[in-house]
């Protein structure tokens with residue numbers, strides 16, 4: 001059972017366009033979705049929630065909380081006026097990522113927002129804004145002009161279940177199901193911090209997907225699976241390379 005606070009899945013999320021795919025994946029796995037339900041308490045054997053103004057109790061011994069994050073108290077307690085915050089208490093920054101009242105202070109990522117170009121709270125946004133701050137700190141030190149931060153969203157690799165994902169690549173191409181799963185997995189593996197990490201984890205994954213899962217099974221099935229998984233790794237590696245190249249290119253642009 002899935003309790004969702006909003007009346008729609010993925011409401012206000014960068015992945016809103018994938019709503020029907022996500023719902024379909026949940027329905028396929030017989031997940032009952034309860035929309036408009038606000039959890040009010042989690043107990044050892046139940047979850048309490050309100051829906052349409054009524055309080056309800058759901059028996060459950062395993063509860064998984066995935067409702068995201070709250071504003072950090074440090075951010076909440078900063079001496080920043082309410083007019084320079086949003087409804088969550090996050091900090092308004094200028095396009096150059098400075099606090100309007102304290103231009104010597106920069107903020108980025110989940111705790112900050114710009115009125116001019118609001119961005120979703122995603123790692124890919126925080127990453128790109130961090131590069132913009134580095135550039136602007138240097139510009140400030142050298143007495144040069146500061147540059148407004150620009151963010152390019154790269155698409156989404158979303159897990160929908162076991163061996164089921166949707167890969168929305170660069171917001172141009174959408175691949176679902178097992179193909180999406182293989183590309184998602186392959187991309188993440190090839191984006192690990194060092195080639196040694198990439199190699200070791202890819203090796204383990206291939207071993208797990210091909211050898212362990214189909215051990216003693218029919219050989220044709222194993223061969224087809226091997227081809228599929230290797231295909232996933234190759235496409236994933238290409239996507240990951242392109243993503244890293246784009247980040248590297250931006251970093252180079254920032255340096256120049």
Ligand SMILES: Cc1cc2nc3c(=O)[nH]c(=O)nc-3n(C[C@H](O)[C@H](O)[C@H](O)COP(=O)(O)OP(=O)(O)OC[C@H]3O[C@@H](n4cnc5c(N)ncnc54)[C@H](O)[C@@H]3O)c2cc1C
Pocket residue numbers: 066068069072074108109110111121122123124125126
């Ligand atoms: C369950 C979940 C899944 C997600 N999945 C994705 C995803 O698939 N793709 C994606 O792009 N984004 C995803 N996100 C969002 C992504 O994690 C955030 O957007 C990103 O981490 C924001 O980076 P940040 O640097 O702004 O903040 P954070 O990554 O939260 O970093 C803030 C840091 O500040 C530290 N800190 C806090 N208080 C103090 C203090 N007083 N002193 C010093 N340090 C302090 C914290 O320990 C933390 O390390 C997910 C988020 C959640 C919660």
